[in-house]
Amino acid sequence: MVVKIYGFPISTCTRLVELICKEKEIPYELVDVDFRKGEHTSSAFKEHQPFGQVPYIDDDGFILYESRAICRYLIKKYPSQGTLGLIPTDLQAKALFEQASSIEITNFDNFAGPLVVEKFFNPPTKPGLLNTLQLLNAKMDAYEVILGKQKYLAGETLTLADLQHLPLGRLLCTAGLADVFSSRPNVARWWNELTNRPAWNTMKVGA
Amino acid sequence: MVLQLYGFPTSTCTLRVAVVLKEKNVPFEFHMVDLTKGEHKAPAFVANQPFGQVPYIDDDGLILYESRAICRHIATKYASQGTALIPTDPKAYALFEQAASIETSNFDPFASGLAWELRFCMWFGGQTDEARAKTLRTSLAGKLDAYEVILGRQKYLAGNEVTLADLFHLPYGAIILDIGIDEFSSRPNVKRWWDAVTSRPTWQAVKDGIA
Numbered sequence: 564m565v566v567k568i569y570g571f572p573i574s575t576c577t578r579l580v581e582l583i584c585k586e587k588e589i590p591y592e593l594v595d596v597d598f599r600k601g602e603h604t605s606s607a608f609k610e611h612q613p614f615g616q617v618p619y620i621d622d623d624g625f626i627l628y629e630s631r632a633i634c635r636y637l638i639k640k641y642p643s644q645g646t647l648g649l650i651p652t653d654l655q656a657k658a659l660f661e662q663a664s665s666i667e668i669t670n671f672d673n674f675a676g677p678l679v680v681e682k683f684f685n686p687p688t689k690p691g692l693l694n695t696l697q698l699l700n701a702k703m704d705a706y707e708v709i710l711g712k713q714k715y716l717a718g719e720t721l722t723l724a725d726l727q728h729l730p731l732g733r734l735l736c737t738a739g740l741a742d743v744f745s746s747r748p749n750v751a752r753w754w755n756e757l758t759n760r761p762a763w764n765t766m767k768v769g770a
Numbered sequence: 771m772v773l774q775l776y777g778f779p780t781s782t783c784t785l786r787v788a789v790v791l792k793e794k795n796v797p798f799e800f801h802m803v804d805l806t807k808g809e810h811k812a813p814a815f816v817a818n819q820p821f822g823q824v825p826y827i828d829d830d831g832l833i834l835y836e837s838r839a840i841c842r843h844i845a846t847k848y849a850s851q852g853t854a855l856i857p858t859d860p861k862a863y864a865l866f867e868q869a870a871s872i873e874t875s876n877f878d879p880f881a882s883g884l885a886w887e888l889r890f891c892m893w894f895g896g897q898t899d900e901a902r903a904k905t906l907r908t909s910l911a912g913k914l915d916a917y918e919v920i921l922g923r924q925k926y927l928a929g930n931e932v933t934l935a936d937l938f939h940l941p942y943g944a945i946i947l948d949i950g951i952d953e954f955s956s957r958p959n960v961k962r963w964w965d966a967v968t969s970r971p972t973w974q975a976v977k978d979g980i981a
Contacts, residue, residue, distance in 0.1 A: 613916040614876055627864055629871030636864040658834050658843040665836035668874050670821055705820040 566591045566637070569611070570618030571598045575730035576630035577618040578766065582726060583634040585762035587645035631664070634723055646762075649723045656718060663717035663724030670706075674699035675731050675743075682738035696740070703743050703750055710749035725753070729763055773798040776818075777825030778805050779979040782885070782941035783837035784825040788980050789937055790841040792972035794852035798827075800980050838870070841934055855934045862929060869928035869935035877917075880910035881942035888949045907951060914953050914960055921959035925966075936967045944968070944977060 566584070568591055570577025577593075584591045596602045596617055604615045612619045612628045619628035627633050638649045651657045674695050709716065716724045732754065735743060744754040757763070775791070775798045777784030791798050803809045803824050811822045819826045819835045826835035829847075834840050845855040857863045887903040920927065927935045943964065947954070954964045967973070 609916075609919075613919045614872075614913065615916075625861060625864075627868055629868045629875065632864065632867035632871045635867045636860075639860065639863070654843075654847060655832055657846065658832065658839065661839035661842045662834055662836045665839045666821075669836065673879065702821065705822075708820045 564623045566623075567594050567621045568592070568618050569594045569596050569608075569621070571596050573598075574617050575734060576616070578730040579630045579727065580618050580620065580633050580637075581766060582729060582762060583637055583649075583723070585765060586649065586726065586760075587637060587641050589637060589641055589645070631668075631723075631727065634727075638723060646721070648720050649726070651717070651720075651722065660717040660722045660724055663715075663722060664727065666716060667724055667727040670702040671699075671728060672731060674702060675735050678740060679731060679734045679738055682740075683734075699743060703747060706753075707747040707749050710753050715753065725757055728754075729757055733758070771830045773830075774801060774828040775799070775825055775980075776801045776803050776815075776827070777980070778803055779981070781805070781824050782882075782945060783823070784980065785941045785976055786837040786938060787825050787827070787840045787844075788976040789940060789970075789972050790844050790855065790934065792975055793855060793937070793970075794844055794848040796844055796848055796852070838874070838934075838938060841938070845934055853932070855932070855937070857928070857931070857933065866928040866933045866935060869926075869933060870938065872927060873935055873938045876913045877910075877939055878942060880906045880913065881939075881946050884910065884951055885942055885945045885949065888951070889945065907953070910946075910951075911953050914957055917963075918957040918959050921963045926963065932967065932970075936963070937973075940967065940973055940977075 566589060568577065568580050568584070570580070570593065572578075572593075572595075581591070581593065583589075596608065598617075602608055603612075603617055609615050611621075611626050614628075616628070618630060618633065619626060620633050622636075627636055635650065651660050677695050678699065706716075713719055715721050732744070735741065743750075745751050773791070773796060775784070775787060777787070777800070779800075779802060788798075788800075803815065805824065809815060810819075810824055816822050818828075818833050821835075823835070825837060825840065826833060827840050829843070834843055842856065849856070857866050883906045884903060887898050887906065891898065917927075924930050926932050943954075954960050968977075
């Protein structure tokens with residue numbers, strides 16, 4: 564049975580899972596959850612995802628949510644197909660991957676997320692958001708240092724940690740904040756390479 | 771070489787690593803990084819941790835930062851000693867990853883945000899943003915309603931065994947309680963779980979700071 568992803572097209576977390584399916588050549592079916600009708604908050608939905616969030620997957624009866632957990636599960640399940648090495652197995656390389664994956668959550672998503680929400684859902688700019696952008700820029704200065712020493716966030720090979728940045732990073736660009744990437748040579752190099760990946764480019768632009 | 775832990779004695783993320791080192795019976799040497807003197811922003815420190823944050827470890831030459839990554843590394847490297855903290859069965863492992871992600875996305879932003887607004891920001895000359903604190907608390911309460919459902923079906927966040935995912939909650943959960951934000955006690959399953967995790971001798975040994 565083909566893995567079913569329950570989500571909606573504009574959701575960055577749904578897109579991350581789709582991206583990994585494409586990178587790993589895993590056939591999937593995207594089941595649309597009606598965001599506008601609040602389907603994700605219904606009790607039927609919350610049976611599977613108690614936080615009322617997308618996505619979750621149904622992999623032949625196995626229900627799993629949290630997009631990064633889903634990605635890790637799928638990558639582990641299909642180690643030999645599609646893009647290899649997205650999660651290293653060598654102890655040290657794995658540790659550096661975990662470091663990079665955590666960097667994405669605490670030092671990127673934490674700041675980029677609110678900025679994007681503000682841009683697309685709350686037109687007037689709140690004062691606090693200037694501070695958030697400053698904080699994000701400070702974090703990207705650290706990315707610039709890291710990516711000056713190595714090709715990718717976890718080392719010399721691409722991992723899930725790099726790909727984790729794509730959906731939200733793309734929205735940052737759409738929100739007019741592309742210069743967090745483009746103004747820093749090493750970050751720009753890394754970002755350009757990520758955004759040129761064929762799997763990413765086969766995904767339809769979100770609504 | 772004994773593992774070297776660089777952090778601040780009471781820093782939440784430093785304690786997160788300390789509790790896991792204790793669970794896995796891994797000896798370590800603690801080096802205090804004086805945050806009050808800005809030592810974490812000094813060039814020598816930033817050379818090892820480019821974000822200027824604590825903690826980081828030096829594990830026989832492997833420099834590693836991000837507390838949850840450090841914890842995962844210790845739990846994996848020392849899988850055969852101490853408490854088993856990451857399941858190996860594929861589905862149990864996936865449910866562990868789900869639980870670990872729940873902590874970072876559905877607990878930490880709200881708990882750490884509350885800790886900032888109601889305690890830490892004052893240390894840096896700031897003022898509590900009461901509106902933000904109120905919103906954070908309401909959001910946290912909503913998230914813990916979902917925890918209440920999950921923990922009504924199973925003992926811990928990933929299943930019936932304790933994992934890293936449960937331990938990851940300890941430092942910020944303890945701080946918000948200390949501040950007077952108690953969203954645990956009114957939820958019987960959450961309270962049961964919280965009492966079980968906090969009563970572990972390893973947490974009791976480090977919760978007031980690392981010597």
